[in-house]
Amino acid sequence: MRMPRGTWRQVATLVGLSLLVSILSGCAISGAYAPMSSVAPASDHAREINTLYRLVFYLAVIVFIGTMIASLWFTLGFRDNGRRQARQFHGNARLEVLWTIIPVVIVIVMAVPTFDRIFAIAEPPPSDAIKIEVIGHQFWFEFRYPDLGITTANEVHVPAGRAASFTLRSDDVIHSFWVPQLFGKVDLVPGHENHVWFTPDAAREEAYLGQCYELCGLSHANMRFRMFVDDTAKFDAWAKNEAAPRSPSAVAAGEAVFLRQACIGCHTVQGTTAAGKVGPNLTHFGARTTMGAGIMPPTADNLAKWIRNSADFKPGSLMPAQATATLNDQDLQALVAYLQSLK
Amino acid sequence: MATTAGTLPQYATNTGLWSWITTVDHKRIGTLYLFTGFIWLLVGGLEAILVRTQLAVPNSTVIDADLYNQLFTMHALTMIFLAIMPMTAAFSNWLIPLMIGARDVAFPRMNALSYWLYFFGGIFLSSGFLFGEAASSGWFAYAPLTTNQYAPGRGMDFYTLGLLILGVSSMVAALNFAVTIINMRAPGMTMMRLPVFIWMTLVISFLLFLALPPLTVALIQLMFDRHFTTHFFIVDGGGDPIMWQHLFWVFGHPEVYILILPAMGIISEVLPTFSRKPLFGYAAMVFAAVAIAFLSWAVWSHHMFTTGLAPVPRAIFSANTMLIGVPTGVKIFNWLGTLYGGSIRFTTAMLFAVSFIPLFTIGGISGVMHSSPPIDSQHQDTYMVVAHIHYVLVTGALIGVFSGLFYWFPKMFGRMLDEGLGKWQFWLFFIGVNLAFFPMHFLGLAGMPRRIYTYDAGLGWDFWNMVSTIGAYVIGVSVLVFIWNFFKTMSKPMDQPNNPWGAPTLEWATSSPPPEHDFDVVPVVRARDPLWYDRDHGLEQPQPTGHEHIHIPPPSYYPIVMSFGVLLMAVGVTTSLAVTALGIPIVIYSVWGWALEPTS
Amino acid sequence: MAHAQAAAGHGAPVHATSTGTDNRKLLMWLFLGSECLFFASLIASHLVYRSRQLVPPFPFESEIPIDVYNGLSETVKHMCEDLGNGFADCHGILDIPVTSTSTFVLLFSSLAMVLAVYGAQNGRPMMMKGWLLATIIAGVVFLGFQVYEFRLFAMEGLGLSTNQFGASFFVLTGFHGTHVGVGVLYLMSMLAASFRRNGLGPETGFHIEIAGLYWHFVDIVWIIIFTVVYLIPV
Amino acid sequence: MAHGHSGEAHGLNPRQYVIVFVVLTVVTIIELAISYTGLGKVGLMVALFPLSALKFGIVVALFMHLRFDSPFFTKMFVGPLVLASLVLLALIGLGGYDAARSLLASS
Structure with missing residues (x-):
């Protein structure tokens, strides 16, 4: 076929340019720059998903580049130059059959490993897996270790190299549970029970970040959590501490305020009479690295403001505001100190 | 063939508000759809700009969480139900009779009814903003977030009732279009000679009137949960939120094709005209659309891969979804085949149509990626899916609409949109x-979730969010260029000939704009591209012979009265049932008057 | 063309259509196709939900644990009796003989309707009017049965919020009843219009036939509902 | 010619309609009788679905004149009917599966 000289160069330049931009920008999503990247797997299941993703991604790139070259070539190459007559034809049966078969082949190449993975993911976890229950609330995650007697919130620890099996439920609306680097997301659906399990690769000091991925109301954006992959010793120490009642060295004056106030209606602190079930369990609140479902560090200042009016940080928060009339500044300071001492 | 001067001058002279309110002329109703849809496109665009402004930088406080949730919910509803569907319906209204060689649609008053229901339904759906409580639970409205307990305001009532009204409007339009296309074709216009755009309209009409009932049932059940104490989606009473998702997506997935197929039809008209050669693989194009429509019924649960669906249905829905890639691929290849060997004129309409191919391919490919459940579990509810739907609906459906606007503007308004400004608009838009x-x-x-009003710095999201926001503003500017172009063009005199582009289809056989009765003589169709066939074989369309009586349906005000009655019934549910009681007799009165009104 | 224009004094003008079928009849058939999806969704919801009963009234006889029985309200309790073995036996609330009667009434209305169509198409206005009236009466009697059934269920303690059977049953049969009600109004308008000086005009047979399509469709929906809701236990 | 519908007597005659009605009645009585036999759920489904499908078919074909009318109408109605049946089955399968699963989970 004939086309004006230079068309090829134009096509190649445009395709090359857009590829370059894509590759450069693709670097920006590696785990180093994006801690919630889904293409930087750190567990067996995440890696298997990622392998499948890469296969499909390369197929997609090939199809896209092919389409792009063809559309640029045909549009630039068949410009009306005042000389060419359009060739009148209605189709080409052989070509049409061919390009029906091509996508069918691509689909089959995709479908086989996909089906394999679908059924692999549905396999039950190994029997030695650590069992963790996840319960979604507006707008925080509750984590329970039924075998270890632990109830905690928004920060979950799993031992490295051992399967972690999560049972997912919701207390109110639909949420979704996902740590992009560790497993494929699964929804927390009220009235249903879902499951997900994986084996994390290696212990890491830094937490893996997770978040709610299904619109769950006003503070959907503020429903975050952290997953720590610890080595066995560290995990055991953490679990032992979490399973125990609140630290005996907790600030006594603050505890008096805590037990006097409305706090106990919603929060539990084991070892005291506070046994509320609505809000997060605070028994070892001081040991957590974040507060408000992973949205900020638990500094004294943040805590004080949070108790005064949590909705300032988290619209739609169910925790009622505390005016100075019901909680004076002095008591507030004591309360904050108490919470921080709950190691 | 030129219009005989003086034949039925009704279209040109019959002006004024009343004539527009009572019109049953498909072209005027099409114009009404077009303008109303475009206004809603601006509203939806403004909502998107606000959303993007909030997301430009991390921890931004331009908009609070409540307003943000309302904005993204209403952005989706506005764009889907009030902008894109009506604007494609505008083309269907305008073009079905013209392209198949008919004088009007089968049921002109039903056509008006569908417009006025849409008009009032759109206002009702969006009126939540007036009370500061527009729907804010996403356009998919997943229960139980939408039940009274978690959405106590009236936002969800505007949603359920608004969508019910719009659903009736779409039903009426779809049934009307289907009957018109099946039954009102000019002599010689066999099904396999129908323009591809008309085929697409026929396919989406079937999709619409078959897919809307499950949504209607879901909306009714949700309304009963909210107002009449049932527990369809409330777990404590034995309900199941997953049932909402099933019923919603039984509708929701065909809806995606309802949005995109007309655009595919439009570019299938534009590409041949400006390549000066027939569409490549017409039959494959038609069968691909029918296959897509058929498959679209068997893929809905791919929206639910992360809800805990069992492995076997997961595999089935995954396979069906991947299969949709095959007919879609065939369409893309056939468009490329249409370009090949042509003599291409780069008008603005053609630029939009050509850019559709690679850009839609991006959206299509990412769709095929999501069809694999394990991969979907990494993409579901992240911005990956946002990218996918916008590549399908903006660079697919909306680009098709713009292409169609530039292409058919001379036919609709007798004036040519400015090509210079058009190219500015195209490149800005692109x-x-x-x-x-x-x-x-x-x-x-990088893991950014959808529908979050704020995010932290340091997650690798900052830069790209800023880029994306800048892009949103650039799109805004391109739309402003179009508005400028529109007003500039409309101030010029009507000067366009019947067929300014040298296009092959029947609508170009009549004057620009067409007379109220469309064709002086019902055209004769001898081939798939009738005007090119006539040109190449030196044939003429039949000319008027003497004084033929042409039946024009008289105007009617019953459609708007009935729609108003329906609006009152909906308003009553959110305010006082007395208003509903007022609406019912109005509807009954207009049905009765409608039935007895003489139509000739 | 001219002939069609002149004859079409009432209703839309009749064209020679592409498929040779009448536009309005095609519209009605397409609409009925759409209604199939509507009722399929409602029936599916009903079938999914009615198997999730935790508290009576149940549609069919079933046994419940005694502690559930002890927790029941008095309105519902009389439907169940303590079996003494840790379980209580609850009557089914569906009254098959009564509903069978109303099913026959609706079936009869279909016969009446088809005879009215026959009368209308064969130029026998009295036959048409008589059978139209019979159809309307049968429709109203069917609605009466439904009101009776709903009232009975309400008295026995089954409401929209009692359990999922109640909710999905009332919504499904309620929407069917609404369709019957609309049909009754439709036929009444036809009957009333047929008493005007020109009756229903030259297309009488056609108009009644279209009304008949709608009416028969409502009947066949009931045929399905009667089988899956009333005759096949959970 | 334009009024083929109004003048032309297509379909059965009144006597035949009455016979059809009697057949429908008898089938309904058989259905009722079967429902009292105490067959299990599956047995009833196997016995009753064909019978109600038969009734459905008789009404559609004879009372609604589909048998005598343009075959085009049959296509336009049976297509959606089949689609509706498939959607019905799929919804029952998917919803019912979830129902069974959540009941198991709660016990």
């Missing part, structure tokens, strides 16, 4: 959409 939506792929892979 750059804008890619700036706005391509980075969303990176955001999605």
Whole structure:
């Protein structure tokens, strides 16, 4: 076929340019720059998903580049130059059959490993897996270790190299549970029970970040959590501490305020009479690295403001505001100190 | 063939508000759809700009969480139900009779009814903003977030009732279109000679009137949960939120094709005209659309891969979804085949149509990626999916609409849109959409969730969000250029000939704009591209012979009265049942009057 | 063309259509196709939900644990009796003989309707009017049965919020009843219009036939509902 | 010619309609009788679905004149009917599966 000289160069330049931009920008999503990247797997299941993703991604790139070259070539190459007559034809049966078969082949190449993975993911976890229950609330995650007697919130620890099996439920609306680097997301659906399990690769000091991925109301954006992959010793120490009642060295004056106030209606602190079930369990609140479902560090200042009016940080928060009339500044300071001492 | 001067001058002289309110002329109703849809496109665009402004930088406080949730919910509802569907319906209204050689649609008053229901339904759906409580639970409205307990305001009532009204409007339009296309074709216009755009309209008409009932049932059940104490989606009473998702997506997935197929039809008209050669593989094009429509019924649960669906249905829905890639691929290849060997004129309409191919391919490919459940579990509810739907609906459906606007504007208004401004608009739009939506792929892979009003710095999301916001503004500017172009063009005199582009289809056989009765003589169709066939074989369309009586349906005010009655019934549910009681007799009165009104 | 224009004094003008079928009849058939999806969704919801009963009234006889029985309200309790073995036996609330009667009434209305169509198409206005009236009466009697059934269920303690059977049953049969009600109004308008000086005009047979399509469709929906809701236990 | 519908007597005659009605009645009585036999759920489904499908078919074909009318109408109605049946089955399968699963989970 004939086309004006230079068309090829134009096509190649445009395709090359857009590829370059894509590759450069693709670097920006590696785990180093994006801690919630889904293409930087750190567990067996995440890696298997990622392998499948890469296969499909390369197929997609090939199809896209092919389409792009063809559309640029045909549009630039068949410009009306005042000389060419359009060739009148209605189709080409052989070509049409061919390009029906091509996508069918691509689909089959995709479908086989996909089906394999679908059924692999549905396999039950190994029997030695650590069992963790996840319960979604507006707008925080509750984590329970039924075998270890632990109830905690928004920060979950799993031992490295051992399967972690999560049972997912919701207390109110639909949420979704996902740590992009560790497993494929699964929804927390009220009235249903879902499951997900994986084996994390290696212990890491830094937490893996997770978040709610299904619109769950006003503070959907503020429903975050952290997953720590610890080595066995560290995990055991953490679990032992979490399973125990609140630290005996907790600030006594603050505890008096805590037990006097409305706090106990919603929060539990084991070892005291506070046994509320609505809000997060605070028994070892001081040991957590974040507060408000992973949205900020638990500094004294943040805590004080949070108790005064949590909705300032988290619209739609169910925790009622505390005016100075019901909680004076002095008591507030004591309360904050108490919470921080709950190691 | 030129219009005989003086034949039925009703279209030109019959002006004024009343004539527009009572019109049953498909062209006027099409114009009404077009303008109303465009206004809603601006509203939806403004909502998107606000959303993007909030997301430009991390921890931004331009908009609070409540307003943000309302904005993204209403952005989706506005764009889907009030902008894109009506604007494609505008083309269907305008073009079905003209392209198949009919004088009007089968049921002109039903056509008016569908417009007025849409008019009032759109106002009702969006009126929540007036009370500061528009729907805010996403356009998919997943229960139980939408039940009284978690959405106590009236927002969800505007949603359920608004969508019910709009659903009736779409039903009426779809049934009307289907009957018109099946039954009102000019002599010689066999099904396999129908323009592809008409085929697409026929396919989406069937999709619409078959897919809307499950949505209607879901909306009714949700309304009963909210107002009449049932527990369809409330777990404590034995309900199941997953049932909402099933019923919603039984409708929701065909809806995606309802949005995109007309655009595919439009570019299938534009590409041949400006390549000066027939569409490549017409039959394959038609069968591909029918296959897509058929498959679209068997893929709905791919929206629910992360809900805990069992492995076997997961595999089945995954396979069906991947299969949709085959007919879609065939369409893309056939468009490329249409370009091949042509003599291409780069008008603005053609630029939009050509850019559709690679850009829609991006959206199509990412769709095929999501069809694999394990991969979907990494992409679902992240910006990856946002990128996907915007590449399908903006660089697919909306680009098709713009292409169609530039292409058929001379036919509709007798004036040619300014090509210089058009090219400015195209390039701004092209750059804008890619700036706005391509980075969303990176955001999605970097784990950014959808529908969040705020995010922290340091997650690798900052830069691309800023780029995306800039892109949104560029799109905004390109739309402003179009508005400027419109007003500039409308101030010029009507000067367009019957067939300014040298196009092959029947609508170009009559004057621009066409007379109220469309064709002086019902055209004769001898081939798939009738005007080119006539041109190449030296044939003429039949000319008027003497004084033929042409039946024009008289105007009617019953459609708007009935729609108003329906609006009152809906308003009553959110305010006082007395208003509903007022609406019912109005509806009954207009049905009765409608039935007895003489139509000739 | 001219002939069609002149004859079409009432209703839309009749064209020679592409498929040779009448536009309005095609419209009605397409609409009925759409209604199939509507009722399929409602029936599916009903079938999914009615198997999730935790508290009576149940549609069919079933046994419940005694502690559930002890927790029941008095309105519902009389439907169940303590079996003494840790379980209580609850009557089914569906009254098959009564509903069978109303099913026959609706079936009869279909016969009446088809005879009215026959009368209308064969130029026998009295036959048409008589059978139209019979159809309307049968429709109203069917609605009466439904009101009776709903009232009975309400008295026995089954409401929209009692359990999922109640909710999905009332919504499904309620929407069917609404369709019957609309049909009754439709036929009444036809009957009333047929008493005007020109009756229903030259297309009488056609108009009644279209009304008949709608009416028969409502009947066949009931045929399905009667089988899956009333005759096949949970 | 334009009024083929109004003048032309297509379909059965009144006597035949009455016979059809009697057949429908008898089938309904058989259905009722079967429902009292105490067959299990599956047995009833196997016995009753064909019978109600038969009734459905008789009404559609004879009372609604589909048998005598343009075959085009049959296509336009049976297509959606089949689609509706498939959607019905799929919804029952998917919803019912979830129902069974959540009941198991709660016990």
